Amino acid sequence: MPIQALLDRIPESIKTNMRAMYSYGNHRVLVIFEDLSDGDLRFLREDHWTQESDARDLKVMTVTEMTNSLDVFPIEFLDIQENAELIYGTDLLDTLKVDRKNLRHECEFYLRSYVLSLREDYIAGTMSLTQLVDVSMDEFLGLFRRLVEIWGDTYSKDPMMLMDQVAAKLRVSLDMSKTLLRQEVSSEELEDVFLVYLDEMTKIGRHVDQMDL
Numbered sequence: 001m002p003i004q005a006l007l008d009r010i011p012e013s014i015k016t017n018m019r020a021m022y023s024y025g026n027h028r029v030l031v032i033f034e035d036l037s038d039g040d041l042r043f044l045r046e047d048h049w050t051q052e053s054d055a056r057d058l059k060v061m062t063v064t065e066m067t068n069s070l071d072v073f074p075i076e077f078l079d080i081q082e083n084a085e086l087i088y089g090t091d092l093l094d095t096l097k098v099d100r101k102n103l104r105h106e107c108e109f110y111l112r113s114y115v116l117s118l119r120e121d122y123i124a125g126t127m128s129l130t131q132l133v134d135v136s137m138d139e140f141l142g143l144f145r146r147l148v149e150i151w152g153d154t155y156s157k158d159p160m161m162l163m164d165q166v167a168a169k170l171r172v173s174l175d176m177s178k179t180l181l182r183q184e185v186s187s188e189e190l191e192d193v194f195l196v197y198l199d200e201m202t203k204i205g206r207h208v209d210q211m212d213l
Contacts, residue, residue: 004087021087028058030060030084032092033060033062034063071102074102080093081093104208111140111201115205118198137181141159148165150211151169170207172203
């Protein structure tokens, strides 16, 4: 069932309390209510309406929760805002404004978290180096997009150019990261290049910590 068809399953008694419904990302749904009643939650639980559709993830919040969460989850709201399609109601995401200081703080949090996880996974040896690069590279590139936005610039959709934007602004080298991204590393060189890549990401985290806004 298409996500759009979910609307037909929602009774008017529930819709009257809904301010907006979006689809975004990989078959995800966000529903924003004016207030959340017990009846609203019971419907969402008991009807299992998303399970019979293309939706894979459901997020539910009130207008107040959305507004008050902007300082805590600026990256998540920007990600949703970029990819959201309004299915029902008023476009509440369109007017959301994220504070750059909050965005810098969350970028630093995730940068440091990803570096620590990458280091731990490398030591544990439970994933191949290729797997570690594939997973972590997407995470870091996602944060780089937000860093560029903090500086008031438009990020490049080309990963190589995006890395150049970050490297130039922070005056750091991302040469080994770009080499991994181009998949130009032999199996014999991979571990040495990976360790330099890890060091490059560690330095990015330090620079973000010292950013003045």
